[in-house]
Amino acid sequence: MLNLLNHLKTFPQGGVHPDDNKLSAKSHIQEISLPKIVYIPISQHIGKPAEPLVERGDTVKAGQIIAVHEGFVSANIHASVSGKVGKVEEIMDSSGFKKMAIAIRVKGDDWEEGIDRTPGLVKEIELNKKEILAKIMEMGVVGQGGAAFPSHVKLSVPEGKSADHLIVNGVECEPYLTADHRLMLEKPEEILVGTQILMKSLGVENAIIGIENNKKDAIKLLKKKSKDYRGIKIASLKVQYPQGGEKQLIKALLxxxxxxxxxxxxxxCVVHNVGTTFSVYQAVQKNKPVIERVVTVTGKGLEKPSNFWVRVGTPVSHLIDAAGGLPENTGKVVSGGPMMGKALADISVPIAKATSGILIIPEYEAKRAKEYNCIRCGKCVEACPMGLEPFHMMLLAKKGFYEKAKEDNIMDCIECGSCSFECPSNRPIVDYMRLGKIMVKKLNN
Structure with a gap:
């Protein structure tokens, strides 16, 4: 077994091994009750915010478009529930900043006509390449692995470039999170059909679904099911964070x-997350926009670590209540996983298209350890999967030497947190890396 594990594919540079803590891995995806009100941000994607189409007092149905994409790098927004539109105003989202959102007071659960909500699998892909791209754009599909990049943009290969491989990211290397794992177990063929749709859109004949070896049940199931799907291979990967980074995954697989x-x-290559691939299936085969997704709600002190089908715009507090309520010793609530997630200032913020998980961290783990001086041990350099010198980048960002940080490729940092994880001096390296990247972007504007 050890010999087999040593030969599993992985990326060759850097990486760390945090404890998995996949507490909700055996929890089947459950439907969660609808909240009384949802707050749907008009910017749930990289690019320009969508332009609202509704006003206060309008009645909407689930699946109805309520904000239209503003330009090519943008995405449509749809009502996730039926009811009456309240205020269209700024609210705090998971970033901690105020963003424009559309409030809908829930009444019943009426859906737009033409959306196929039946559970039956639709395997035959009737749309052509151009129609697939248009449908994905119409249904507001964005990357659900975290970046929320509009999927139609990623599938529009620039002139002079070409794709020969589609990679579907089923790694889910963040500790605690299990949304993608459960989706692969419970919707394997929908993911495989979604993969075929993406292959057709790109005009490629080869696709690889990469899955870390701590999800053996998903690997086994997809290998069995994929025999009926031409050109799709399932690859087992060594458990090594951040295996799910696009660059690391491409290096590992190809x-x-x-x-x-x-x-x-x-x-x-073009890389899409399994959640995105499932949404592509729903958009193209079921005419269903992205109005719900799987969200993991987990934590060591939580009564019922769970995976839920959640409507976009549902307050985080509603999910926590469904998982047994906020533990008394809670120190921090994080949107995402412990490595790359962001702490929430308010648990009333809404779930968005790219929200993969809500992590409840107990107080004894939430407190930052005392910071000491850098001892030049080089552990952050060894851990960096991008071959950077994090201790050096932190110093440049801290001192305001942003031009030098740019020259030294700070923009290649993927903010995985491996450097901070390994630092024996407890230095907030990744925080300064983020600051440096923000300031470099400002220099470029």
Whole structure:
């Protein structure tokens, strides 16, 4: 067994091994009750916010478009519930900043006509390449692995570039999170059909679904099911964080190196998360927009670590209540996982298209340890999967030397947190990396 594990594919540089803590891995995806009111942000994607189409007092149905994409790099927003539109105003979202959102007071559960809500699998792909792209754009599909990049943009290969491989990211390397794992177990064929749709859209004949070896049941199931789907391979990967990073995944699966500042398409690849792939299936085969997703709600002190089908705009507090309520010793509530997630200032913030999990961290783990001086041990350098010098980048960002940080490729940082995880001096390296990247972006504008 040890010999087999040593030969599992992985990326060669850096990475760390935090405890999995997949507490909700055996929890089947459950339907959660509808809240009394949802708050749907008009910007749940990279790019320009969508333009609202509704006003206070309007009656809407679930699946109805309520904000239209503003330009090519943007995404449509749909009502996740039926009811009456309340205020269209700024609210705090998971970033901690105020963003424009559409409030809908829930009444019943009426859906737009033409959305297929039946559970039956639809395997035959009737739309052509151009129609698939248009449908994905119409249904507001964005990356659900965290970045929320509009999927139609990623599938629009720039002139002069070409793709020969689709990679479907089923790694879910963040500790605690199990939403993708459960989706692969409970909707395997929908994911496989979604993969075929993406292949058709890109005009490629080869697809690989990469899954870390701590999800053996998902690997086994998808290998069995994929025999009926031409061109799709399932790859087992060594458990190593951050295996789910696009560049790390491409290197592990195809031994191709995305150049500094480059994108997967530069090496002939397009990468989509399994949640996104499922949404593509629903959009194209079921005419269903992205109005709900699987969200993991978990934590060591939580009564019922769970995976829920959640309507977009549902307050985080509603999910926590469904999982048994907030433990008394709670120190922090995080949107996402412990490595790359963001602490929430308010648990009334809404679930968005890219919200993969809500993590409840007990007080004894939430407190930052005392920070000491850097001892130049090099552990952060060894851990960095991008080959950077995090201790050096932190110093540059701290001192305000942003031009030098740019020259030293700070923008290649994927903010995985491996450097901070390994630092024996408890230095908030990744925080300064983020600051440095923000300031470099400002320099470029």
């Amino acid at each position: 031994n191709r190196e995305v150049p500094p500042g480059g994108l997967p398409i530069d090496v002939g």
